[in-house]
Amino acid sequence: MKIYAYGIRDDEKPSLKEWETAHPEVEVAFTQELLTPETAKNAAGADGVVVYQQLPYTRETLQALADQGIHQMSLRNVGIDNIDLKAAKELGFKISNVAAYSPNAIAEHAAIQLARILRRSKELDAKVAKRDLRWAPTIGREVRMQTVGVVGTGRIGRVLIQILQGFGAKIVAYDIFKNPDIDKQGLYVDSLDELYAKSDVISLHVPSVKENIHMINKDSIAKMKDGVVLVNVARGDLVDTDAVVAALDSGKVSGMVMDVYENEIGIFNEDWEGKKFPDARLDDLIDRPNVLVTPHTAFYTTKAVLEMVHQSFDAAVAIANGQETRNLVKF
Template sequence: MKFIVYNVRDDEIPFIEKWGKDHGIEVKYTTTTLNQETVEEAAGFDGVSCLQTIPYSAELFESFKKMGIKYLSLRNVGVDNIDLPAAKENGVRITNVPAYSPESIAEFAVMMSLYLSRKVGYMRQQLDQKHQFHFSPNFMGRLMSEQTVGVLGTGRIGRAAIKLFKGLGASVIAYDKYPQKTTDESFVYVKSLDDLYNQSDIISIHMPATEANYHQFNHEVFEQMKDTALLINTARGSIVDTDDLMYALQSGEIAGAGIDTIENESADLQDSRSTKQVTNPDVLKLSMMPNVLITPHSAFHTSEAVKNMIDISLGNLEMMMSGKIPADLVD
């Protein structure tokens, strides 16, 4: 039994080496992204662990079948970038890690909300341009306790975010196609998405990407939102129409945005050793706006999360190789 781990970051290496030693299993790791050109590195291995947001194509799973590889274990939650029918057709089982550290992403969403609510971007811009501070109307922020936070998606991450926002005194409303049976009185479900858009001072997205919610946040939705509202996306880039978001920010349809994930993320973004300059024009434009905080898909990135992602991903491979069915099997 031996496994290969793709797209490895430097901070994952100690956890990978420890897991292999503790379980007596050979585990090789590589920093390369898994694609049709690099899949040959997996020759001779029984299972693959991977973390990336770029596509896993049908051709890739055809290569898996030719190489006799039956297991792909993700170190992340989302599977929207996987050709699942092709995986099934080629006899490849997929697992993910649905709960590596909900608190890590929830804390990041709250951090972004506080950064934007207290106008830190405007302060930084003034310091960078003038190398001095003076009192400005642009610096006046809002207390979290003065705001209504709309949480879109009440799974593990959404509920962790609700707990933190509630702890800061915010009023919390939420929407989910599949609502929880009880809210413990910590938040209230609204009847419709329109209610969430209209009532929220901050909207924090915590739902998986699907075909149905592709570009759910578009020009029509931004027009519905308050012109003082903030949008926080630590979920998936495809949920937000980037062009419409930039227009909304520049025209004043909404007041600001925290963007940890954006459409069409490149492999370089997730390469911890990459020294390439950012060239994505959308990222560059957003990074220059004082009412935007944009980060490189890092909301998950804490020591607890990294350890859990490695342990659960490799553990799922071991279970499948042993003939067991992991709870994290993607159907």
């Protein structure tokens, strides 16, 4: 059996080596290049491909794989929102993802950045770098004094709740699917509007499905407390960025954590130093003292990368062998 992997980064190679050593029966070939209609040809002869989400996987890309006789794709990440699922279905693709490589990686990042916003770390760091070592006016707020609204109580939302409860924060949660543990604790509110009205901080942990696109917009922001802090480590298109920029300008939103951005494809995971930055709105957000931008790195830990590599290759082999895999995506 042969598996061909796209977009393999140096930091993934040790985990890949480990997996290969444990699976001598599988021939592994890989490239640094991302999967595109052109590079799909290089997978000829493979039983399956392993990829991660950095580009849209269009009908053209899927067709190019199908032309090589490849009808399976194993993602090393969780999100499937970049895949033309209609085309995948029509072309008879089986797709797997890594549903739980490390919920803690993402939840921890959200919690850390949220605490940094409340303690005004970016402003303090900038002052210290200039050797301005005065306290005032950079006074912070404590996590335990906040009501945090967690939207989405899947794996990541639940770990975030645990972490924030450790800090002593009051939690309110919303999800259309109630989790029994969260329900038992009495954390659910009945509607998003109620969550918006009660929360000092709102953290998003829902997928980018059409009902959720731009759920944070002018109208929903109007329902929030003055000075609310927003945290988005989920998907960029959950947030109408223009609406948030206006709310940051007016002070309605007092801070924003963004690990994802609406137009991040082609911008994040690239080095723009010394080059013309392609997005003026993002440029401005990065410069703001009360906005913490990270380039979709919430997931990026050694544990997560190891799981992403091992679980995606396991799934690719299982699909190629016609076996069950818990990571098969239903679409």
